[in-house]
Amino acid sequence: FPVTIAHLIKEHDWKVFVAKPEESNHRTLQGVVGKLTNKIFHDPKIEFDHKAFDEGLLIVKDKLFLLNLYQELSLDILKADIRSAAAEGCKAVFIDPITVLSNGLDAASANTLLQKLAQDLAQMAMDLNIVIFMFCHLKAPDNGPPHERGGAVQSHQFAGSRAMMRSANLMIGLEGDKDPDLPEEQRNLRSLVVLENRMSGETGRIRLYYDIVTGK
16 A cells, blocks of 8 residues: 555645554555655665665655554544544545454454444544545455455455445455466466445456566
8 A cells, every 4th residue: 555655645745644553664664665766675685775765755754644553552542543643634544454453352343343443434534534545354255266366355355344335435455366386477466456336336447567676
Protein backbone atom coordinates (compact mmCIF):
# COMPACT_ATOMS: atom_id res chain seq x y z
CA PHE A 1 0.00 0.00 0.00
CA PRO A 2 2.91 2.52 0.14
CA VAL A 3 2.28 3.39 -3.51
CA THR A 4 -1.28 4.49 -2.65
CA ILE A 5 -0.04 6.61 0.25
CA ALA A 6 2.61 8.19 -1.97
CA HIS A 7 -0.02 8.94 -4.62
CA LEU A 8 -2.37 10.62 -2.14
CA ILE A 9 0.46 12.74 -0.74
CA LYS A 10 2.01 13.77 -4.05
CA GLU A 11 -0.99 14.05 -6.36
CA HIS A 12 -3.69 15.19 -3.92
CA ASP A 13 -1.63 16.89 -1.18
CA TRP A 14 -3.43 14.81 1.45
CA LYS A 15 -2.25 14.11 4.97
CA VAL A 16 -2.30 10.38 5.71
CA PHE A 17 -2.39 8.42 8.98
CA VAL A 18 -0.85 4.93 8.93
CA ALA A 19 -1.39 2.28 11.61
CA LYS A 20 0.90 -0.62 10.73
CA PRO A 21 1.79 -2.18 14.10
CA GLU A 22 3.59 -5.20 12.62
CA GLU A 23 6.14 -3.02 10.78
CA SER A 24 8.56 -0.42 12.12
CA ASN A 25 7.79 3.20 11.30
CA HIS A 26 11.25 3.48 9.76
CA ARG A 27 10.42 0.70 7.29
CA THR A 28 7.04 2.27 6.47
CA LEU A 29 8.73 5.59 5.76
CA GLN A 30 11.28 3.87 3.51
CA GLY A 31 8.46 2.31 1.52
CA VAL A 32 6.53 5.55 1.01
CA VAL A 33 9.61 7.59 0.11
CA GLY A 34 10.73 4.81 -2.22
CA LYS A 35 7.47 4.99 -4.16
CA LEU A 36 7.84 8.78 -4.47
CA THR A 37 11.36 8.51 -5.88
CA ASN A 38 11.26 5.17 -7.76
CA LYS A 39 14.00 3.89 -5.47
CA ILE A 40 14.37 0.95 -3.08
CA PHE A 41 15.65 1.92 0.37
CA HIS A 42 14.92 -1.18 2.47
CA ASP A 43 17.04 -3.78 0.63
CA PRO A 44 20.57 -4.06 2.13
CA LYS A 45 21.83 -5.43 -1.20
CA ILE A 46 21.02 -2.10 -2.89
CA GLU A 47 23.16 0.94 -2.16
CA PHE A 48 21.18 3.52 -0.17
CA ASP A 49 20.65 6.67 -2.25
CA HIS A 50 20.77 9.40 0.42
CA LYS A 51 20.13 12.22 -2.03
CA ALA A 52 17.00 10.58 -3.42
CA PHE A 53 15.78 9.78 0.09
CA ASP A 54 16.16 13.42 1.17
CA GLU A 55 14.30 14.54 -1.96
CA GLY A 56 11.47 12.16 -1.11
CA LEU A 57 11.29 13.48 2.45
CA LEU A 58 10.78 16.97 1.07
CA ILE A 59 7.67 15.70 -0.72
CA VAL A 60 6.36 13.92 2.39
CA LYS A 61 7.04 16.91 4.67
CA ASP A 62 4.42 16.83 7.44
CA LYS A 63 1.85 14.79 5.52
CA LEU A 64 2.62 11.33 6.96
CA PHE A 65 1.36 10.47 10.45
CA LEU A 66 2.52 7.15 11.91
CA LEU A 67 1.17 5.05 14.78
CA ASN A 68 3.05 5.12 18.08
CA LEU A 69 4.22 1.51 18.04
CA TYR A 70 4.86 1.46 21.79
CA GLN A 71 1.26 2.13 22.79
CA GLU A 72 -1.20 -0.63 23.59
CA LEU A 73 -3.41 -1.06 20.56
CA SER A 74 -7.11 -1.70 20.99
CA LEU A 75 -10.18 -0.73 19.02
CA ASP A 76 -10.97 2.20 21.33
CA ILE A 77 -7.39 3.49 21.21
CA LEU A 78 -7.25 3.11 17.43
CA LYS A 79 -10.51 5.03 17.05
CA ALA A 80 -9.14 7.80 19.29
CA ASP A 81 -5.97 7.93 17.17
CA ILE A 82 -8.04 8.22 13.99
CA ARG A 83 -10.08 11.07 15.45
CA SER A 84 -6.87 12.86 16.45
CA ALA A 85 -5.40 12.35 12.99
CA ALA A 86 -8.57 13.67 11.34
CA ALA A 87 -8.42 16.72 13.60
CA GLU A 88 -4.86 17.29 12.32
CA GLY A 89 -6.17 17.28 8.75
CA CYS A 90 -5.62 13.66 7.69
CA LYS A 91 -7.97 12.66 4.88
CA ALA A 92 -6.93 9.00 4.58
CA VAL A 93 -6.26 6.25 7.13
CA PHE A 94 -4.45 2.94 6.48
CA ILE A 95 -4.75 0.04 8.95
CA ASP A 96 -2.61 -3.02 8.25
CA PRO A 97 -3.60 -5.61 9.37
CA ILE A 98 -6.91 -5.20 11.16
CA THR A 99 -6.51 -8.71 12.59
CA VAL A 100 -3.77 -7.48 14.95
CA LEU A 101 -6.61 -6.16 17.11
CA SER A 102 -7.99 -9.68 17.58
CA ASN A 103 -4.73 -11.44 18.45
CA GLY A 104 -5.18 -13.84 21.36
CA LEU A 105 -8.96 -14.05 21.05
CA ASP A 106 -10.89 -17.20 20.27
CA ALA A 107 -12.52 -17.42 16.85
CA ALA A 108 -15.98 -16.32 18.00
CA SER A 109 -14.69 -13.34 19.98
CA ALA A 110 -12.36 -12.33 17.15
CA ASN A 111 -15.20 -12.38 14.64
CA THR A 112 -17.38 -10.26 16.96
CA LEU A 113 -14.56 -7.73 17.36
CA LEU A 114 -13.93 -7.53 13.60
CA GLN A 115 -17.65 -7.01 12.98
CA LYS A 116 -17.68 -4.09 15.42
CA LEU A 117 -14.47 -2.75 13.86
CA ALA A 118 -15.90 -2.72 10.35
CA GLN A 119 -19.14 -1.08 11.47
CA ASP A 120 -17.46 1.52 13.67
CA LEU A 121 -14.86 2.52 11.08
CA ALA A 122 -17.46 2.77 8.31
CA GLN A 123 -19.43 5.18 10.51
CA MET A 124 -16.29 7.14 11.43
CA ALA A 125 -15.37 7.53 7.77
CA MET A 126 -18.74 9.15 7.12
CA ASP A 127 -18.73 11.30 10.25
CA LEU A 128 -15.15 12.57 9.78
CA ASN A 129 -15.30 12.78 5.96
CA ILE A 130 -12.23 10.58 5.52
CA VAL A 131 -11.43 7.38 3.63
CA ILE A 132 -10.23 4.33 5.58
CA PHE A 133 -8.26 1.51 3.97
CA MET A 134 -8.33 -1.75 5.95
CA PHE A 135 -6.00 -4.63 5.15
CA CYS A 136 -6.62 -8.11 6.50
CA HIS A 137 -5.39 -11.67 6.30
CA LEU A 138 -7.26 -14.24 4.24
CA LYS A 139 -8.71 -17.56 5.27
CA ALA A 140 -7.31 -20.50 3.31
CA PRO A 141 -9.33 -21.56 0.24
CA ASP A 142 -11.73 -24.45 0.79
CA ASN A 143 -10.23 -26.18 -2.25
CA GLY A 144 -7.73 -25.59 -5.03
CA PRO A 145 -4.28 -23.97 -4.72
CA PRO A 146 -3.42 -21.74 -1.73
CA HIS A 147 -3.29 -17.98 -2.24
CA GLU A 148 0.51 -17.88 -2.34
CA ARG A 149 0.35 -20.31 -5.28
CA GLY A 150 -2.15 -18.29 -7.27
CA GLY A 151 -5.40 -19.34 -5.59
CA ALA A 152 -8.37 -17.07 -6.29
CA VAL A 153 -9.30 -14.52 -3.61
CA GLN A 154 -12.98 -14.46 -2.66
CA SER A 155 -14.96 -12.09 -0.43
CA HIS A 156 -15.86 -14.74 2.16
CA GLN A 157 -12.16 -15.43 2.80
CA PHE A 158 -11.54 -12.01 4.38
CA ALA A 159 -11.15 -12.04 8.16
CA GLY A 160 -14.48 -10.76 9.49
CA SER A 161 -15.84 -11.22 5.97
CA ARG A 162 -19.53 -10.86 6.73
CA ALA A 163 -19.00 -7.52 8.44
CA MET A 164 -16.69 -6.40 5.65
CA MET A 165 -19.20 -7.25 2.95
CA ARG A 166 -21.89 -5.36 4.85
CA SER A 167 -19.89 -2.28 5.89
CA ALA A 168 -17.20 -1.71 3.24
CA ASN A 169 -17.81 0.32 0.09
CA LEU A 170 -15.16 -1.61 -1.83
CA MET A 171 -13.44 -4.96 -1.34
CA ILE A 172 -10.30 -5.71 -3.32
CA GLY A 173 -8.16 -8.84 -3.47
CA LEU A 174 -4.60 -9.28 -4.73
CA GLU A 175 -3.76 -12.54 -6.48
CA GLY A 176 -0.39 -13.94 -7.51
CA ASP A 177 1.77 -17.05 -7.64
CA LYS A 178 5.01 -16.86 -5.64
CA ASP A 179 6.20 -20.35 -6.55
CA PRO A 180 10.03 -20.12 -6.46
CA ASP A 181 10.24 -22.57 -9.37
CA LEU A 182 8.54 -20.08 -11.70
CA PRO A 183 10.53 -17.53 -13.76
CA GLU A 184 10.96 -14.22 -11.95
CA GLU A 185 8.85 -12.39 -14.54
CA GLN A 186 5.91 -14.69 -13.79
CA ARG A 187 6.37 -14.46 -10.01
CA ASN A 188 6.15 -10.67 -10.30
CA LEU A 189 2.71 -10.76 -11.94
CA ARG A 190 -0.33 -9.86 -9.86
CA SER A 191 -4.04 -9.38 -10.41
CA LEU A 192 -5.94 -6.74 -8.49
CA VAL A 193 -9.49 -8.08 -8.27
CA VAL A 194 -12.51 -5.93 -7.42
CA LEU A 195 -14.77 -8.28 -5.46
CA GLU A 196 -17.45 -6.00 -4.00
CA ASN A 197 -18.42 -2.52 -5.15
CA ARG A 198 -21.30 -0.91 -3.30
CA MET A 199 -21.46 2.16 -5.53
CA SER A 200 -21.99 0.44 -8.87
CA GLY A 201 -22.05 -3.30 -8.24
CA GLU A 202 -19.35 -3.74 -10.87
CA THR A 203 -16.46 -6.17 -10.45
CA GLY A 204 -13.31 -6.52 -12.49
CA ARG A 205 -9.65 -7.41 -12.73
CA ILE A 206 -6.57 -5.25 -13.29
CA ARG A 207 -3.27 -6.85 -14.27
CA LEU A 208 -0.20 -5.60 -12.38
CA TYR A 209 3.53 -6.14 -12.72
CA TYR A 210 6.08 -5.52 -9.96
CA ASP A 211 9.22 -3.78 -11.20
CA ILE A 212 12.21 -4.95 -9.13
CA VAL A 213 14.24 -1.90 -10.19
CA THR A 214 11.84 0.84 -9.02
CA GLY A 215 9.97 -1.18 -6.40
CA LYS A 216 6.65 -0.15 -7.95
